[in-house]
Amino acid sequence: ESTTMYSEGNYPVCLALLNDCILLEPTLSILYSNRAISNFSLKEIDSALADLQKSIDINHLNYVAYFNLFSLNFL
Secondary structure (H helix, E strand, O other): OHHHHHHOOOHHHHHHHHHHHHHHOOOOHHHHHHHHHHHHHOOOHHHHHHHHHHHHHHOOOOHHHHHHHHHHHOO
């Protein structure tokens, strides 16, 4: 569901859905990685960086989060 919303450019709704998912599963690293992408799309760079760091803190093997963190630092 959030993938469809994101691909349609409905970032605020996607972000709201991810926030709800994080409330239900706060230890699922990928949710923070995905929320970071939505935050970035909304030009909320600090929030995106914080979410990526949280994602890595939860799961140090989340290589997508490392890649995205690296990418954001070189914009």
